Amino acid sequence: MDRQANGALVPDVTLDRTSPVPLYYQVATRLQQQIEEGDIPVGSRLENEVELADRLGVSRPTMRRAISYLVERGMLVRKRGVGTQVVHPKVRRPVELTSLYDDLLKSGQAPRTEIREFEVRPAPDQIAEALGIPFGAEVTWIERLRFAGDEPLALMHNAVPLDVLRLHREDLERNGLYDLLRGAGHVPRMANQVVGARTASAGEARILDEARGAPLLTMTRTAWDAAGKAVEYGSHLYRASRYSFELNLTS
Amino acid sequence: MDRQANGALVPDVTLDRTSPVPLYYQVATRLQQQIEEGDIPVGSRLENEVELADRLGVSRPTMRRAISYLVERGMLVRKRGVGTQVVHPKVRRPVELTSLYDDLLKSGQAPRTEIREFEVRPAPDQIAEALGIPFGAEVTWIERLRFAGDEPLALMHNAVPLDVLRLHREDLERNGLYDLLRGAGHVPRMANQVVGARTASAGEARILDEARGAPLLTMTRTAWDAAGKAVEYGSHLYRASRYSFELNLTS
DNA sequence: GTCAATGGTTTGTCCTGACATATTTTGTCA
DNA sequence: TGACAAAATATGTCAGGACAAACCATTGAC
Structure with a gap:
């Protein structure tokens, strides 16, 4: 949002293509961190998928998969024609099977x-x-x-x-x-x-x-x-x- | 499994490409029906993705998305290198939010x-x-x-x-x-x-x-x-x- | 006879490209 | 000024291809 359009302020490109960890998962984890640390404020809209994918150097399907992952976990909400928003962080984890x-x-x-x-x-x-x-x-x-x-x-x-x-x-x-x-x-x-x-x-x-x-x-x-x-x-x-x-x- | 390899026994191709209902959802629903009606028995392995996609006339990503949908609902289990299996129908529904x-x-x-x-x-x-x-x-x-x-x-x-x-x-x-x-x-x-x-x-x-x-x-x-x-x-x-x-x- | 290598099968990941559709904003005309 | 139409913007869907990785069974060597 308040970042420069030229993308100068993106030093945290920590994607490792040689790693066995899937790219989409690396992207999702990175996004999740930024959300949890307040880097991307609650309620704010994310950049659109295409720009995000471009900036991170991944394809749009990969970007979508990362976002979908966070949507399923209840962290993001997508609306067609509108954008992707960060939801309230209060409820995160789904029911877990623990003892x-x-x-x-x-x-x-x-x-x-x-x-x-x-x-x-x-x-x-x-x-x-x-x-x-x-x-x-x-x-x-x-x-x-x-x-x-x-x-x-x-x-x-x-x-x-x-x-x-x-x-x-x-x-x-x-x-x-x-x-x-x-x-x-x-x-x-x-x-x-x-x-x-x-x-x-x-x-x-x-x-x-x-x-x-x-x-x-x-x-x-x-x-x-x-x-x-x-x-x-x-x-x-x-x-x-x-x-x-x-x-x-x-x- | 016990079907003919030539795929002759597939009269139920009920996909409608003009419908606003997404293709992957139509495929998933069709699969779900066949499972629930016992057409595809519990415990049996599905055909592999590529063949299924071929037979239904959809692309592999679409087929995968349909299968993923049912995997998320707990109906199927996928194992890399092995195949996709129908799980026991006893536990299907995830936790629901009801009153x-x-x-x-x-x-x-x-x-x-x-x-x-x-x-x-x-x-x-x-x-x-x-x-x-x-x-x-x-x-x-x-x-x-x-x-x-x-x-x-x-x-x-x-x-x-x-x-x-x-x-x-x-x-x-x-x-x-x-x-x-x-x-x-x-x-x-x-x-x-x-x-x-x-x-x-x-x-x-x-x-x-x-x-x-x-x-x-x-x-x-x-x-x-x-x-x-x-x-x-x-x-x-x-x-x-x-x-x-x-x-x-x-x- | 047992263990390790190998090859085939199947799902997992990732890419490029294209079009569809919902929503909001902008622009024009009455 | 108001209403309607068009454009811009965003996510949703779908195709087809390529390579990677896991699993299983068979084969081969010791």
């Missing part, structure tokens, strides 16, 4: 996990159905208690089919379940979650250090990998006083 | 809404901040009680900035809030939600026909339109015994 372990790591709290149960056994019918495996097929069944600092936060039950991953107790003590799944090549890509609430039973209350009847958040989830294979079933209980789900949605 | 009203309509229950409060007033500071409007700016403030059949289901509080939509009580009695927003051209596109749980106070319990101390699901949300303008703030209470959130996530 509680990841969430805690991100927020800087040290997660600790106590494994209370660990066995291979036939899956209960309800879980077998959720996983889409034959009734009676064997799964690794886990009960874990997760702490944030010294306080218990969640009581988690998981079932992992044996042909997906042969779990070991010591791995689970060091890593989150999702890390292990990813490491085994079964990257969770889709999941169906149901979030509800109920009150704690006496046993649950004791384990979670809550009063009996305290409100708990419940979450049951089935996760699939890219090929559509079910990789995990989970049924978790969270202390409502210490935890809530945050979701960023895009339509 | 409780829509949810109830879909599940076939008749929703009814009782408006308990309706006024224009300055936004409380916390809500003004969530909406990104100046402190003290006026909003339409609503308290509604939603029923499924005869039973109360949720107690909902909403705030809508005046410059987004001038609400009328009678509109709200007939339509969901999101329909009204969409009708006014402020299509909600992004939202940030926090889902938690707590126990009902005496007053809330009375309104929702629950016992005091019953578990409630809480949800607070801010929604923005495509331009990044905040269009709605909501703080809702659901009876945990009657309602839960279902989410489909994709990474």
